[in-house]
Amino acid sequence: MSENGVLGETLLDSPRASRTGISHSCRRIRGVNVRKTGAANLLDSESLALAEDYVYLPDTVRQAREDAVLTIREVPSNGVCAALLFLAKALDAKAVVEVGTGAGVTGLALFAGMNPAGILTSIDSEADWQLEAKQLAADAGIAARRFRTIAGVALDVLPKLSDAAYDLVFINGDKLEYVEYVAQASRLLRTGGILVLNDVLWHNLVANPRNDDDETMIMREALQSVLDLGDFTPLLIPLGSGLLAAIKDE
Ligand SMILES: C[S@@+](CC[C@H](N)C(=O)[O-])C[C@H]1O[C@@H](n2cnc3c(N)ncnc32)[C@H](O)[C@@H]1O
Numbered sequence: 001m002s003e004n005g006v007l008g009e010t011l012l013d014s015p016r017a018s019r020t021g022i023s024h025s026c027r028r029i030r031g032v033n034v035r036k037t038g039a040a041n042l043l044d045s046e047s048l049a050l051a052e053d054y055v056y057l058p059d060t061v062r063q064a065r066e067d068a069v070l071t072i073r074e075v076p077s078n079g080v081c082a083a084l085l086f087l088a089k090a091l092d093a094k095a096v097v098e099v100g101t102g103a104g105v106t107g108l109a110l111f112a113g114m115n116p117a118g119i120l121t122s123i124d125s126e127a128d129w130q131l132e133a134k135q136l137a138a139d140a141g142i143a144a145r146r147f148r149t150i151a152g153v154a155l156d157v158l159p160k161l162s163d164a165a166y167d168l169v170f171i172n173g174d175k176l177e178y179v180e181y182v183a184q185a186s187r188l189l190r191t192g193g194i195l196v197l198n199d200v201l202w203h204n205l206v207a208n209p210r211n212d213d214d215e216t217m218i219m220r221e222a223l224q225s226v227l228d229l230g231d232f233t234p235l236l237i238p239l240g241s242g243l244l245a246a247i248k249d250e
Pocket residue numbers: 068072073074075076099100101102103104105106107123124125126129152153154155172173174177
């Protein structure tokens with residue numbers, strides 16, 4: 001165990017760290033190698049709830065989310081939507097890929113931050129959901145040409161999108177495919193673009209090594225793959241069910 005109570009090997013063993021010589025403080029997350037930081041400085045559930053409420057989010061997005069919660073499982077939280085808006089705005093994003101159109105809530109949040117001419121390419125296996133999402137965007141005044149929906153299975157569609165052509169890739173699809181989504185995002189993003197993975201702490205199951213259901217295991221593998229690829233600078237944000245943002249390096 002290292003001095004700050006972390007079990008397992010350090011990121012210094014990863015290809016990225018040995019290339020850059022940077023001494024990272026994050027650690028491998030596979031198996032039991034999960035951070036066991038002393039509890040004193042960590043946020044409690046009240047503080048985390050406040051962070052979820054203290055968000056900049058247009059009323060249209062808040063309302064769309066409230067409506068969607070009634071019909072769709074696992075709608076991303078207000079905090080996650082605000083983070084998407086924030087990142088899209090910081091990047092002045094002109095080209096964004098989303099896996100999991102769903103009810104269109106996260107799409108609206110992305111549009112609220114993107115460049116006014118930016119195009120969102122949104123993939124979902126359920127074409128009906130996409131019709132609703134398109135209507136939602138139209139009602140919010142988003143020009144139809146800016147919302148490119150593709151009905152299909154993400155792992156069939158993503159390989160057809162162009163290399164290094166996107167500012168932001170947001171993953172909110174099938175949890176069991178997250179590792180493959182990460183690999184695709186690494187190819188799709190331009191240098192300086194950002195990968196955002198939703199639900200990476202998956203119902204509080206990922207951090208506890210005793211949980212070994214499929215989704216949890218795959219989520220750990222996806223988090224590990226972001227480190228192992230060696231071309232991302234990641235940040236795990238405790239909003240919603242856990243949000244990983246990772247900048248694509250050269
Ligand atoms: C949690 S919902 C997305 C919520 C959405 N971002 C929103 O704001 O409402 C997950 C979506 O992923 C879609 N999905 C699941 N597996 C998929 C796959 N393999 N390829 C494409 N879409 C998939 C589902 O149809 C569903 O609409």
